[in-house]
Amino acid sequence: MTQKLTQITERVCLWPYHQDPNQIQPCIGVIPGDRGTVLVDAGNCLTAARQLKWALERANLPPVSRIIYTHHHWDHVYGACVFEVPAVAHRLCRDILLEEVEKPWGSKYLEDEIKKNSLLQVSYEARDRLIGDWENFRIVVPEIVFDGSMVVETGEMKIVLQHVGGEHAQDSIVVKVPQAGVMFLGDCFYPPPLHLRKPDSTISIPLLASLEDETYALYVDGHSEPFTRDELLAFLEKEGSDSSMISE
């Protein structure tokens, strides 16, 4: 399936998540403003990020000026080096990526790590398959960090970043665009990633419930279709007796 830049509300676009779960490609938020286009996450590989870059050029959107990381996981971060702009994230995200950047990423390293811990196999094999070109790859460590919350302005568009943490990743933030009524959730309410997941791990209903806000009509998480506030309210009312919404 070819991915397509899609307008989801006035002034906000989305590069949708890949429906093939083997691609582990989360969605990327695209917020054009007078001072450049801000991305919410960067995609999981150079190929995906390049495809998005071309799509932005074809759509005549302003050049990318900032990338906001919703959290440090590779599938949200590895595409960033294609854009050569500063990244913004929670302070913990920078701390984690400063350690990650020191590792000798490449096929051999990934293979050796899988031998030491077989729970890493799914994630590490996917990284090797999707990056392929390790020569041109580098992890972009965030230059701009914050603790509780922060506002990024791109012209008249105001983007509010708020740390929420959670079981999936301690550095998770949500990205709110009040003028467009959209909130990007990253993976914040998901259970921990596969290699850290326990049998009773589930999505966090309390975290999701705490984010419901009448200012935002649309909610976008990392690995599924955007949902409306009405859908969120209906889901919360059902009190999430099943957790089938979630994959990665």
Ligand SMILES: [Zn+2]
């Ligand atoms: Zn994640």
